[in-house]
Amino acid sequence: MEKLHIIGGGMAGSEAAWQAAEAGVPVVLHEMRPSVGTFAHRTGDFAEMVCSNSFRSDDDERNAVGLLHWEMQAAGGLIMEMARRHRLPAGGALAVDRDAFSASVTERLRAHPMISFDPGEIRALPEDGHWIIATGPLTSGALAEAIRAETGADSLAFFDAIAPIVYAESVDMSVAWRQSRYDKGETEEEQKAYLNCPMTREQYEAFIDALLAAEKTEFHEGETAGYFDGCLPIEVMAERGRETLRFGPMKPVGLTNEHDPETKAYAVVQLRRDNALGTLYNIVGFQTKMKYGAQTAVFKMIPGLENASFARLGGIHRNTFINSPTLLDDRMRLKSRPNIRFAGQITGVEGYVESSAMGLLAGRMAAAEIKGQDLPPPPADTAMGALITHITGGAEAKTFQPMNVNFGLFPPIDAKGGRRGRKDRYKAYTDRAKDAFTEWLG
Incomplete structure (x- = not known):
């Protein structure tokens, strides 16, 4: 044959x-x-x-x-x-x-x-x-x-972006909490599958300002930045409007802060478990084209990630x-x-x-x-x-x-x-x- x-x-x-x-x-x-x-x-x-x-x-x-x-x-x-x-x-x-x-x-x-x-x-x-x-x-x-x-x-071709991965032990759990949106899942483990980092309005606005001002990866001459909408870099989303992220990957709905149940977060950053040991978490929806130095500075503005250690930073690559x-x-x-x-x-x-x-x-x-x-x-x-x-x-x-x-x-x-x-x-x-x-x- x-x-x-x-x-x-x-x-x-x-x-x-x-x-x-x-x-x-x-x-x-x-x-x-x-x-x-x-x-x-x-x-x-x-x-x-x-x-x-x-x-x-x-x-x-x-x-x-x-x-x-x-x-x-x-x-x-x-x-x-x-x-x-x-x-x-x-x-x-x-x-x-x-x-x-x-x-x-x-x-x-x-x-x-x-x-x-x-x-x-x-x-x-x-x-x-x-x-x-x-x-x-x-x-x-x-x-x-x-x-x-x-x-x-x-x-x-278009461009595809990769989200960063954080060491779980470096997340401040006195700020973050475990919960899946709307407690979705059949088991308690599934209902607490995500780490959630809350932001006030002031923190969110400062984050957006830093995101927009951060140094980005430049494209080579002749390349055009066409993106797949399902994998947009967060800074591209932010450029479309200051509230875009708050209605996208940072939406606060379906979540209750166990450290402060009476206060509704203005925005929430979620991290999803990336390995069976639970030692690595990726930042959900945070694909980025920021340069490495800018990423660490901007992402450490997220409450609970001030002392985060990154197993992998985000990046951007050509997708043919x-x-x-x-x-x-x-x-x-x-x-x-x-x-x-x-x-x-x-x-x-x-x-x-x-x-x-x-x-x-x-x-x-x-x-x-x-x-x-x-x-x-x-x-x-x-x-x-x-x-x-x-x-x-x-x-x-x-x-x-x-x-x-x-x-x-x-x-x-x-x-x-x-x-x-x-x-x-x-x-x-x-x-x-x-x-x-x-x-x-x-």
């Missing part, structure tokens, strides 16, 4: 390799790390989480990304299996111990008898054979240039993606070179879950083709089907930008003569999707 070659061992590449191998197709996984590093990666492990440690909402009845969790699990997804194995308390979100998670994905892939490994950088597009390019937002310069030369695309609506067919193949498929963030989906899901589809489709079969994409009323429909023709090519899964990508639900409330409507979306995805799997 012909082999399937996969370039990139991130979320999408790892899932694609697992799905194809489980289908009985031999896989060769090419990963340039650690011999060739990137700005954001720290290890050579597969599926390394470089930004948040959260797979977002796990509600599979009324949330689109939670539905995507369900579909991946139903399809035997490795990423979702390992995420649940290394889950951390995070209210209604699926957060994981990032190091244990990627180590487990690596162990499972290396133990699979149908997967072999060819380390090193792939610098050109392969001429023949079956290939999946899943190099993600940090595609190497040489390969990115080869893709541009083939597709004729201009520099299709292709114009999939014009370049890919509905089997995720490059129209000009059908032996090459693309998967993951490079296709224009955003987020760990979405990237893994597109890897899952690419791996299954490639395996089917190698075995002489044709696997159509899932129906558009499933989460995976909605995503692949969007990136392979549903989106407007001229304004194409990376997208998270959301119910706006799904065919509308028939109200059947009456108006549905939002919760009922979302439940109808997920019920329909689960039936359709189960049938597609069969």
Whole structure:
């Protein structure tokens, strides 16, 4: 049987390799790390989480990304299996111990008898054979240039920012308190999964002033600062209006300060546990392009973080993606070179879950083709089907930008003569999707 070659061992590449191998197709996984590093990666492990440690909402009845969790699990997804194995308390979100998670994905892939490994950088597009390019937002310069030369695309890129991580022992718990927003979660541990740092109005205003005045990372000549809206640097949000952060990642609703229950905070900074030991916490929604010195000064203005020690400061990196609506067919193949498929963030989906899901589809489709079969994409009323429909023709090519899964990508639900409330409507979306995805799997 012909082999399937996969370039990139991130979320999408790892899932694609697992799905194809489980289908009985031999896989060769090419990963340039650690011999060739990137700005954001720290290890050579597969599926390394470089930004948040959260797979977002796990509600599979009324949330689109939670539905995507369900579909991946139903399809035997490795990423979702390992995420649940290394889950951390995070209210209604699926957060994981990032190091244990990627180590487990690596162990499972290396133990699979149908997967072999060819380390090193792939610098050109392969001429023949079956290939999946899943190099993600940090595609190497040489390969990115080869893709541009083939597709004729201009520099299709935006910028992605990373949030800082704090040592838990350095947080002043006489100021901060443990609570998930609205006490969400089934156990006490989940209901107290976040550390909360309250701000008065005066503290918030001073913080915004410092944030706006802080020294920022400058872009190289010719680069434009296009950001994905779901991962905006906090200073960019602050530039849109002084109250933007207070209605975004610093919103004070659903929280009661256990040190002063009668006083309502004007704004609240939340930190989410980043590892199983509970020694590391990331500052939720605090992606930033501030320079390192400015970060420590500004973030130590947050009550409870005056003496914070940082395990990692935030940063910004280039995030490359292709114009999939014009370049890919509905089997995720490059129209000009059908032996090459693309998967993951490079296709224009955003987020760990979405990237893994597109890897899952690419791996299954490639395996089917190698075995002489044709696997159509899932129906558009499933989460995976909605995503692949969007990136392979549903989106407007001229304004194409990376997208998270959301119910706006799904065919509308028939109200059947009456108006549905939002919760009922979302439940109808997920019920329909689960039936359709189960049938597609069969």
